[in-house]
Amino acid sequence: MQPAVAIGPPVIETDRLGKKFGRITALSGLDLRVASGEVHGFLGPNGAGKSTTLKILLGLIRPTSGAARVFDLDPWTDPVRAHRDVAYVPGDVSLWPGLSGGEIIDLLTGLRGGTDERLRRELIDEFDFDPRRKSRSYSKGNRQKAVLIAAFARPARLYLLDEPSSGLDPVMESVFRHQIERVRGDGATVLLSSHILSEVEQLCDRVTIIRAGTAVESGTLAELRHLTRIHFLITTAAYPAVLESLPGVHNLQPEGSGTAFDADAADLDSVLEGLAAAGVTGITAAPPSLEALFLRHYAVPDGRED
Numbered sequence: 001m002q003p004a005v006a007i008g009p010p011v012i013e014t015d016r017l018g019k020k021f022g023r024i025t026a027l028s029g030l031d032l033r034v035a036s037g038e039v040h041g042f043l044g045p046n047g048a049g050k051s052t053t054l055k056i057l058l059g060l061i062r063p064t065s066g067a068a069r070v071f072d073l074d075p076w077t078d079p080v081r082a083h084r085d086v087a088y089v090p091g092d093v094s095l096w097p098g099l100s101g102g103e104i105i106d107l108l109t110g111l112r113g114g115t116d117e118r119l120r121r122e123l124i125d126e127f128d129f130d131p132r133r134k135s136r137s138y139s140k141g142n143r144q145k146a147v148l149i150a151a152f153a154r155p156a157r158l159y160l161l162d163e164p165s166s167g168l169d170p171v172m173e174s175v176f177r178h179q180i181e182r183v184r185g186d187g188a189t190v191l192l193s194s195h196i197l198s199e200v201e202q203l204c205d206r207v208t209i210i211r212a213g214t215a216v217e218s219g220t221l222a223e224l225r226h227l228t229r230i231h232f233l234i235t236t237a238a239y240p241a242v243l244e245s246l247p248g249v250h251n252l253q254p255e256g257s258g259t260a261f262d263a264d265a266a267d268l269d270s271v272l273e274g275l276a277a278a279g280v281t282g283i284t285a286a287p288p289s290l291e292a293l294f295l296r297h298y299a300v301p302d303g304r305e306d
Helices: 050-057 101-110 117-126 140-152 170-185 197-203 221-227 241-245 265-277 290-298
Strands: 010-021 024-035 039-043 065-070 086-089 158-162 189-193 206-211 214-219 229-236 249-255 258-264 280-286
Touching: 010 050, 010 189, 024 039, 024 050, 024 065, 024 189, 024 206, 024 214, 039 050, 039 197, 039 290, 050 065, 050 158, 050 189, 086 140, 101 140, 117 140, 117 170, 140 170, 170 189, 170 197, 189 197, 197 290, 206 290, 214 221, 221 290, 229 265, 229 290, 241 249, 241 265, 249 265, 258 265, 265 280
Parallel strands: 039 189, 039 206, 086 158, 158 189
Antiparallel strands: 010 024, 010 065, 206 214, 229 258, 229 280, 249 258
């Protein structure tokens, strides 16, 4: 995760946002706040309501209930002013098959006032993109590059990114991360919907986890990490049975030549006392990751006590 930047007033706000498609509820009272100047991760599995939220913010669909504001404007009733400084990248891209990549970039940036030619050339080089080929010949990764270049080739105050690195190889993912860091340094705000948890963890100042159309957690990683567990791997002369009865210890089991377990951060004092009593000869502890927190919310119950 990048160092914290100066965070300003909200660029995006939703208040009890709801959306139904017939009998299907896509959003159920979603509260989301994205502050000016931050990169905000928006996490959840397919069907959680992320893309529906972005479409409402883009003014493409109307909410059933609640409210959404972009730059303190209603994106449905005032779409032109709300989206004047917004760049959007979808994760599933369809392009005009008869146009070249360069023509598509120019068309998309033209909708926002035209491209920055120097920046356009730099992005084409960095993304190793051939703008002369017709888009019908592009792979998914190259289609994604075209819309990413179009999004970054003209500065925006807000970037709405829905699985933007989908289809990119690891080298191009690093180029994408560099561009996020660049626009963030320029003071732009980014709402990043992604399944790549390591990407979110590296880039985002704050994250919101959405489940069944509502936010279940929101905050900085430092604020959220206390809600998950720390993974320990220890070595002792004998199996540390003393740990089995301690509160906050989970999934105690042999691992290689040692013993592994997870511990709740709130119970670390008693866990460390138990480790001392067990005669530990070696210990490693991994800080809780965003992935661990994410899986805690979406793990399928298996009937076991944990």
